[in-house]
Amino acid sequence: MDVSRQQNESAARAERGPRARTRKLMLETATRLMQSGITPSVSEVAEAAEVSRATAYRYFPSQAALVHAVVDEALGPILDWRSEAPDALTRVADLLATAMPRIDEFEATFKAALKLSLDQWAQRQAGTLGNEPQLTRGHRVELLRQVTVPLEGKLSTEAREQLAQALSLVFGVEVLVVLKDIWGLSAERAQSVAEWAAAALVEAAIREGQTAA
Amino acid sequence: MDVSRQQNESAARAERGPRARTRKLMLETATRLMQSGITPSVSEVAEAAEVSRATAYRYFPSQAALVHAVVDEALGPILDWRSEAPDALTRVADLLATAMPRIDEFEATFKAALKLSLDQWAQRQAGTLGNEPQLTRGHRVELLRQVTVPLEGKLSTEAREQLAQALSLVFGVEVLVVLKDIWGLSAERAQSVAEWAAAALVEAAIREGQTAA
DNA sequence: AAAATTATGAGATGCGCGTATCATAAAGAT
DNA sequence: ATCTTTATGATACGCGCATCTCATAATTTT
Structure with missing residues (x-):
């Protein structure tokens, strides 16, 4: 049974009434707490939401379920992202411009999800797997496959896949963790580095595809 | 006061005797447990080490101190890494070849450290900072500056710094988290993707340096 | 060998998270 | 208006982690 599915159903089933109100109140409270840097326990949200x-x-039922719900909210526009640009270079720049500021804005939330x-x-690994909500963390794959679509004729399937995989290294919370926390960069500099790296990867893939063909 | 410093001193001060023996026993036990996938609590190590x-x-005094000590062990050869190769491309390939298998081998340990x-x-963020050991997580910076040393004349200081920062995105546990856990790649494929990306970044930096000069 | 120092173990205590129970309050149905 | 259903709150319990105390064992010093 997929727990998140169940939650969505119950949320959809009762969009008004006390259930929806309390749930919304808690979600807003949890989001607010997370924005302030805390990764709240269920008890903390309860107290803050009174x-x-x-x-x-x-x-x-758990902190994991809570974070999962907040992350779903935080992802928002990122999940809806599409690009019709004809070239991969524009698409990846566009994706980063859309997603990275959002990720930075909800940094604490995404870090909590990573944690x-x-x-x-x-x-x-330890075999002690509870019935936790099972964080998704796979949106990257879809988004980056989108990015590489314009290269369909120019690159082999394997090369496109490898490019998407490499791009996924320069796109996500991990980027912020490394560039902000370890290097001490500002969010703007971090994004700029990520954009440069992404462009370099795309160009390298295209160049290799040309020499191969 | 730097706690890790204190630990190192006390370890150095008593390299033999019961102190050293018990500490070593615990460290070995903790490493073994972590290798098996568990991130053990102090109590668990205590029980396992009898x-x-x-x-x-x-x-x-805390799980953090424990992980910190195990990470120091696990880093081992990575910290000693040096390269005299004349070009950055060889250096970065060499670094990845040395470090990534080691990181993969101690995957659970490094993930625990990241956590x-x-x-x-x-x-x-929340202002609730205890007197925890303060995980280092900055070795990347030094290693990657080493890598870019051969580019000293060819690139501006800013360009070299940006390259090092970009390279730090394709080198570390985060790479494994993304490529193995999200994409489902094998360790070998993950390393191969990282190597490809690293080479692409170095070449892009060099190319840009040439056109600029 | 005796005394002083130091390491260890057993147990008690406090704290936070997650769960279960039960009575009350609120909302909806007839 | 009454009854049924559902949501809520207060309370108590179990569990695991971390801390503290004190008695005992081991080690070192004299």
């Missing part, structure tokens, strides 16, 4: 712990746990996915990986 | 919890906490650094970032 509902009882018991009620809070009815809506979000949870690491948790789940570890638990999977 | 010492009492109280003793364990005397050596490693802790995210924890600490969140706590910093």
